[in-house]
Amino acid sequence: MTVMLEGRPVARAILDQARDDITGFVTQLGLLPSLAVVNTGNEPSALAYARAIARTAKSVGIPFLRIDLPAAVTIDEFDAAIEQLNQDETVAGIIVLQPLPPQIPKSRPSEIVAPAKDIDGMTLVNIGLLAAGTATLVPSTPAGGVEILHHYQIPIAGKYVVIVGRSLVVGKPLAMMLLAEDATVTLCHSRTPNLKEFTRNADIVALAAGKPGLLTEDMVGPTSVVLDFGVTMVDGSMTGDADPTVAKAVAAFTPVPGGTGIVTNAILVRNIVAAIRGSIC
Amino acid sequence: MTVMLEGRPVARAILDQARDDITGFVTQLGLLPSLAVVNTGNEPSALAYARAIARTAKSVGIPFLRIDLPAAVTIDEFDAAIEQLNQDETVAGIIVLQPLPPQIPKSRPSEIVAPAKDIDGMTLVNIGLLAAGTATLVPSTPAGGVEILHHYQIPIAGKYVVIVGRSLVVGKPLAMMLLAEDATVTLCHSRTPNLKEFTRNADIVALAAGKPGLLTEDMVGPTSVVLDFGVTMVDGSMTGDADPTVAKAVAAFTPVPGGTGIVTNAILVRNIVAAIRGSIC
Numbered sequence: 001m002t003v004m005l006e007g008r009p010v011a012r013a014i015l016d017q018a019r020d021d022i023t024g025f026v027t028q029l030g031l032l033p034s035l036a037v038v039n040t041g042n043e044p045s046a047l048a049y050a051r052a053i054a055r056t057a058k059s060v061g062i063p064f065l066r067i068d069l070p071a072a073v074t075i076d077e078f079d080a081a082i083e084q085l086n087q088d089e090t091v092a093g094i095i096v097l098q099p100l101p102p103q104i105p106k107s108r109p110s111e112i113v114a115p116a117k118d119i120d121g122m123t124l125v126n127i128g129l130l131a132a133g134t135a136t137l138v139p140s141t142p143a144g145g146v147e148i149l150h151h152y153q154i155p156i157a158g159k160y161v162v163i164v165g166r167s168l169v170v171g172k173p174l175a176m177m178l179l180a181e182d183a184t185v186t187l188c189h190s191r192t193p194n195l196k197e198f199t200r201n202a203d204i205v206a207l208a209a210g211k212p213g214l215l216t217e218d219m220v221g222p223t224s225v226v227l228d229f230g231v232t233m234v235d236g237s238m239t240g241d242a243d244p245t246v247a248k249a250v251a252a253f254t255p256v257p258g259g260t261g262i263v264t265n266a267i268l269v270r271n272i273v274a275a276i277r278g279s280i281c
Numbered sequence: 282m283t284v285m286l287e288g289r290p291v292a293r294a295i296l297d298q299a300r301d302d303i304t305g306f307v308t309q310l311g312l313l314p315s316l317a318v319v320n321t322g323n324e325p326s327a328l329a330y331a332r333a334i335a336r337t338a339k340s341v342g343i344p345f346l347r348i349d350l351p352a353a354v355t356i357d358e359f360d361a362a363i364e365q366l367n368q369d370e371t372v373a374g375i376i377v378l379q380p381l382p383p384q385i386p387k388s389r390p391s392e393i394v395a396p397a398k399d400i401d402g403m404t405l406v407n408i409g410l411l412a413a414g415t416a417t418l419v420p421s422t423p424a425g426g427v428e429i430l431h432h433y434q435i436p437i438a439g440k441y442v443v444i445v446g447r448s449l450v451v452g453k454p455l456a457m458m459l460l461a462e463d464a465t466v467t468l469c470h471s472r473t474p475n476l477k478e479f480t481r482n483a484d485i486v487a488l489a490a491g492k493p494g495l496l497t498e499d500m501v502g503p504t505s506v507v508l509d510f511g512v513t514m515v516d517g518s519m520t521g522d523a524d525p526t527v528a529k530a531v532a533a534f535t536p537v538p539g540g541t542g543i544v545t546n547a548i549l550v551r552n553i554v555a556a557i558r559g560s561i562c
Contacts, residue, residue: 107415110409124405124406124408125405125406125409126409127405127408127409127412128391128404128405128407128408129405131409131412131449132388132449133449134388157472158473158474166460172412172457172460175456175468176453179447179453179468179470182470182472184467184468184469184470184473185467186465186466186468187456187460187465187467188465189463189465191438191439191463191465192439192465193439197482198465
């Protein structure tokens with residue numbers, strides 16, 4: 001029988017732990033440092049994401065601060081705004097919303113956000129620490145997938161994981177996390193000629209390609225575990241990378257929506273807790 | 282017929298290009314900035330490596346500077362010595378020799394050497410840039426292996442590469458480099474239960490485990506290409522990870538010694554050239 005790896009209980013467990021930690025911080029500090037979200041311009045998707053983060057932060061009692069920069073902000077002004085947050089002791093975590101206006105390179109935040117406040121785990125230093133196996137602040141989406149495996153007690157050590165997608169936000173960091181837990185890991189992508197030969201042999205298939213219907217039932221087996229990170233809107237519905245037929249063909253899978261996505265925000269909160277802890281020490 | 286992928290012509294091509302570039306820099310600058318090698322204490326292996334680097338640097342006309350710190354150096358003194366080199370405009374590249382004395386964390390150089398002078402490509406920022414696909418200064422050993430593939434016109438895009446060994450100096454950066462060239466990449470290691478099933482299916486097998494005899498002829502096929510990064514002293518001889526029987530069983534392989542190791546130092550020189558170019562711009 002197929003097990004549905006629902007994200008909600010995983011997120012709940014992480015958030016419960018975070019609330020406990022935060023209660024401890026309040027007792028210790030009196031006042032908590034804030035999570036700062038930097039928004040540039042008026043991109044609706046960015047503003048919606050900011051609201052979602054604000055809700056999550058408030059639900060666990062973390063003060064939330066939104067900094068709005070004009071769409072015409074210069075690089076120097078942008079850098080100065082980030083540097084001010086880097087220096088501000090009342091700010092524990094910083095998230096810079098994408099997309100940025102064209103005059104600000106997309107990679108700029110990864111170079112200038114203080115690694116100790118990098119809640120998204122996307123700075124170059126934190127990517128390096130993840131590869132070195134010593135990261136504290138890790139990218140939330142892949143870390144959420146790993147937490148799902150832990151929560152449902154799916155073994156990782158010695159297992160074979162095939163990751164489809166090599167992005168810097170999911171595929172590559174997920175590979176580093178699973179390698180650190182002694183999995184053997186293959187990174188496949190759009191230029192892999194024979195994807196099915198890889199996925200069929202995997203104990204765990206992680207999908208992070210953003211291509212609905214990419215994984216079909218003939219590409220998996222009855223013992224496969226599928227982690228679906230795909231998030232594509234199809235006819236108004238959020239759709240993963242696994243074809244619906246996959247659900248019945250495997251041992252376990254994460255639904256979309258309701259799987260990995262829900263855990264992502266919880267990891268963000270766990271990262272804030274880690275950043276606050278770091279700022280106290 | 283098996284092709285022996287000798288490192289010497291690859292290194293020669295890289296060094297010839299470096300000499301041309303350096304001649305150009307001398308014309309432009311008059312005086313070249315130096316390569317600084319930081320040595321701590323009196324470890325014979327470190328001193329031997331320093332001499333090898335000095336020879337290579339001098340052979341292409343790059344001024345060489347050795348900084349010797351006492352074995353009892355404190356972290357503050359160590360940091361100050363590196364910071365001085367970071368700031369010194371007459372220094373283009375910095376290499377910190379391992380092993381470091383116990384009071385200096387092994388990872389310290391990766392945190393404090395200026396990324397723009399990080400000839401070894403081992404700072405956290407440069408590891409992050411490599412994962413992002415935008416690194417200029419890259420770890421020399423895996424980059425040397427990639428150059429061998431380029432030099433002998435062995436296709437990478439769309440091919441399947443199995444890497445044995447997940448170290449931060451070879452296995453992981455090699456995976457990032459080959460992914461960037463559109464290979465499908467598996468990282469295997471000591472906890473991979475069925476190594477042979479991976480290596481037999483690979484177009485290219487990269488060995489970076491430091492275990493002589495790890496790869497045997499039954500684990501490869503007549504079209505396999507083997508890159509051997511293993512360097513272990515066995516009865517006074519430098520020995521790779523491939524068993525001698527592998528040589529006749531595959532399409533092409535790098536000998537040990539005489540293969541990947543020779544190219545490593547040439548990449549170091551190419552990195553110095555890149556650092557000097559960066560310091561001019």
